[in-house]
Amino acid sequence: MTTTDWTPRVLVTGAAQGIGRAVAELFSERGARVLLLDLNESAPLTNSIAMRGDVSSAEDRARAVQIIQNEWQGLDVLVNNAAYQGATGSLLDVDEAGWQRALDVNLSAPMLLSRACVPMMPPGSAVVHIASVQGLFAEQSNVAYTASKAGLVNLTRSMALDLAPRGLRVNAVAPGAVATEDLLRSVQQSENPIQTRADYEDLHALRRLAQPREIAEAVYFLAVPASSFITGVTLPVDGGMTASFMMAGRPV
Ligand SMILES: NC(=O)c1ccc[n+]([C@@H]2O[C@H](COP(=O)([O-])OP(=O)(O)OC[C@H]3O[C@@H](n4cnc5c(N)ncnc54)[C@H](O)[C@@H]3O)[C@@H](O)[C@H]2O)c1
Numbered sequence: 159m160t161t162t163d164w165t166p167r168v169l170v171t172g173a174a175q176g177i178g179r180a181v182a183e184l185f186s187e188r189g190a191r192v193l194l195l196d197l198n199e200s201a202p203l204t205n206s207i208a209m210r211g212d213v214s215s216a217e218d219r220a221r222a223v224q225i226i227q228n229e230w231q232g233l234d235v236l237v238n239n240a241a242y243q244g245a246t247g248s249l250l251d252v253d254e255a256g257w258q259r260a261l262d263v264n265l266s267a268p269m270l271l272s273r274a275c276v277p278m279m280p281p282g283s284a285v286v287h288i289a290s291v292q293g294l295f296a297e298q299s300n301v302a303y304t305a306s307k308a309g310l311v312n313l314t315r316s317m318a319l320d321l322a323p324r325g326l327r328v329n330a331v332a333p334g335a336v337a338t339e340d341l342l343r344s345v346q347q348s349e350n351p352i353q354t355r356a357d358y359e360d361l362h363a364l365r366r367l368a369q370p371r372e373i374a375e376a377v378y379f380l381a382v383p384a385s386s387f388i389t390g391v392t393l394p395v396d397g398g399m400t401a402s403f404m405m406a407g408r409p410v
Contacts, residue, residue, distance in 0.1 A: 164382060165189040167230040169222065169275065171213050171267075172240030174200040176338035177288060180370035181237055181377050182206065188378070191230060195222050196240070213240045213267035214259075223274050232278045235381045238268035238310075239288040245302035257302045264306035269313055272328075281325025284381040287314055288373075289330040291396050307332075311392045318390030327389040329380040334396030335359075337367040361405050363398025 172178035173194035194200035211218030245256030293307030
């Protein structure tokens, strides 16, 4: 099979905007059927189904599985992208509910959704988690997010080992700072947008932000059969940020 003959059935969580949207668009443009699962309404794509739901809800996960079974009778690619990024705070001041929400959405939901999907994924299928450079290194005053993403990095390894006997692969990408709508808005709303953007850019050896499409290309690569011998890895897609101990973990 060549890449152009590959028309997988794909579930992308958090597909209404940002990186998830770019991933869904890329797969759709390349002939995939895509289920877009998001808390918010997702604009339709060719051959797509949009579902509103919360990945941390058992009921909503079951509903997604039911839709996939009814419409496609199986799934080839699961992209766990949805995340809760609202629980900022240090060890001493993060609120407990925020900590729990970060773990529920960023770590437990990818595990539980994967477990629900695996029975309908044939050999050769792939799971791709969206982790973060903050799952590889910590950032000050972001204890919930960094811990949840680090958990996702090792969940990737555990799942790869457990699912290899079924012929399934499991990998993750760890983006640096990505020029999503929300990130660009927060830059604009900062006191000094030009300086804030430059600070973000300077975290990366390439001295710029990633475009969402650049993350989507890495996700596509880890899902497509061309990467058939890669499993259990977290691929930094970070413009060289984690190549240097000087950049990794430097506060923005
Ligand atoms: N933007 C960055 O710079 C960056 C960097 C590293 C990693 N990431 C990771 O990439 C992923 C996407 O981030 P983004 O910046 O595109 O985010 P975003 O906030 O722009 O989009 C996230 C989408 O997920 C949806 N979502 C959130 N919680 C959900 C839930 N419980 N159930 C269903 N949908 C839910 C939101 O409605 C939204 O549409 C996340 O896992 C994030 O941690 C982002």
